[in-house]
Amino acid sequence: MQIKDHVFIVTGASSGIGLSTAMALSDRGAKIALLARSGDVLQKLSQQLPGSLPVPADMTKFDRVREAVRAVYQHYDRIDGLVNNAGRSYAASIEEIEPEIFDEIFHLNVLGPIIAMQAVIPVMRARGGGSNKAIRGSPGSVRARRSACFDQSRGLFQLMSNRNARAVQS
Helix, strand or coil: CCCCCCEEEEECCCCHHHHHHHHHHHHCCCEEEEEECCHHHHHHHHHHCCCCEEEECCCCCHHHHHHHHHHHHHHHCCCCEEEECCCCCCCECHHHCCHHHHHHHHHHHHHHHHHHHHHHHHHHHHCCCCEEEECCCCCCCCCHHHEHHHHHHHHHHHHHHHHCCCCCCC
16 A cells, blocks of 8 residues: 555554554654644644644543544545454453443444544545455463453454455545
8 A cells, every 4th residue: 555645643642552553654744643632742743744733532432433534544545455453351250340440441442443443434435435344462471361341342354354454445
């Protein structure tokens, strides 16, 4: 996929893999819409990445996710790629999982990214294509038995993302 001068939304852009992804795309000439909850961090980051747009958004607030995608489209008049990176881990074995926490994580790791894909696919399809990428961090072998919640939520999203990769082209 062409990167230079293309517009990418990166969720979870304020730290970790999302930050590294946003910086790598920017280094290759992309325009980056930086999505994360931490508006102050995004504002500072946008000053370091030419052509970037800070868009504070909580991926568990679905209306806000849709508004963020609309704001990106209004600003750049295009969206070429979505990097769904925002997510959270939860160190608990199956018998230790608290349903309320799992629900929060499911909204962040699965439903929020699906809402983002639903919002960007029509925009990309109208332009003839685009790319949806899901990043699934690895919990590592030491934590593996205590990462059931993370593995289940991110694994489900990865499966759905892979199966719908061609949706933009349809």
